[in-house]
């Protein structure tokens with residue numbers, strides 16, 4: 001990395017991130033280049049945001065076109081891109097719904113929590129049952145929903161009203177739901193927690209319990225939504241209808257954009273004055289999101305995500321025969337976790353050395369969120385590097 005850039009960060013940027021000593025300057029598809037001209041294959045593009053690769057041409061064109069006409073007006077006006085995006089997103093749920101827009105995943109969670117409390121207010125329902133091992137973001141409400149004490153250290157008191165059940169355990173959720181519970185909140189597939197896929201019958205069971213007990217079901221699709229799993233939203237894999245879903249990350253290919261979709265009955269509780277976001281639903285991010293959807297649809301990428309799921313699974317299940325420290329390969333579309341019985345963090349550094357960007361979560365799960373349009377040659381080249389790095393963990 002250029003020493004001057006490193007010095008700028010050292011002196012002027014709050015050091016709240018662990019950053020690699022690499023300065024990324026340019027990206028295209030599943031490749032990025034650093035300031036030394038070095039090229040990398042990216043299996044974790046934009047931390048899950050670049051779902052159709054870096055600088056996807058339709059998104060670049062749409063943003064260029066929109067930025068010259070109108071960047072931002074507040075939500076006291078109507079704008080065409082926000083209306084069109086709401087229709088595009090709700091048309092694809094299979095159960096309709098109405099949308100509200102913000103700028104990030106955490107804000108989408110906050111909006112969903114407020115909406116659930118507004119919905120339950122008249123009947124005194126304000127508590128939320130969330131899951132252990134979950135991740136919902138860093139703002140105080142989203143953080144309080146997040147079921148991992150390590151993220152809570154030093155910032156107590158948390159927002160009251162949250163309790164946590166083990167992900168996958170229906171009895172625990174049922175026990176925690178009381179008369180004051182307005183919602184159950186969970187990631188459809190846990191992402192940061194290690195790509196944990198719900199066991200058979202779990203989501204259907206949660207839907208039945210929440211209906212019977214009279215509370216809402218909120219599914220956090222910030223990481224799993226927007227086609228990543230091979231359907232537009234991950235809950236469609238289980239054919240259930242939630243009351244609210246949250247979106248962000250890939251929604252606008254990395255242009256900041258978050259949102260929720262709620263059933264019209266629930267959405268009606270978000271009346272004027274109850275919630276707002278200055279930037280939410282601005283024309284620029286909505287144009288980027290519309291172009292992201294067009295790219296996925298016109299390039300047949302939902303199908304491609306399913307093909308890539310099979311190929312990743314086959315490749316790393318085959319490797320597990322040689323490397324018994326691979327304990328499980330979990331994949332839905334291009335949401336992939338390779339669970340190891342040993343510390344997997346050295347794999348990230350080894351891959352970086354060889355020109356591949358990946359992530360390791362909870363120390364033992366190699367997490368990949370590749371673009372849906374990852375090419376066969378980038379798939380092969382990236383997998384070869386990753387295989388060698390995992391195989392080299394124990395020699």
Ligand SMILES: Cc1ncc(COP(=O)(O)O)c(C=O)c1O
Pocket residue numbers: 104105106107109135136137138187191192220221222223224248249
């Ligand atoms: C499932 C899930 N929800 C919410 C968030 C928070 O999103 P953001 O970082 O945009 O606030 C994340 C971020 O990783 C996430 O994975």
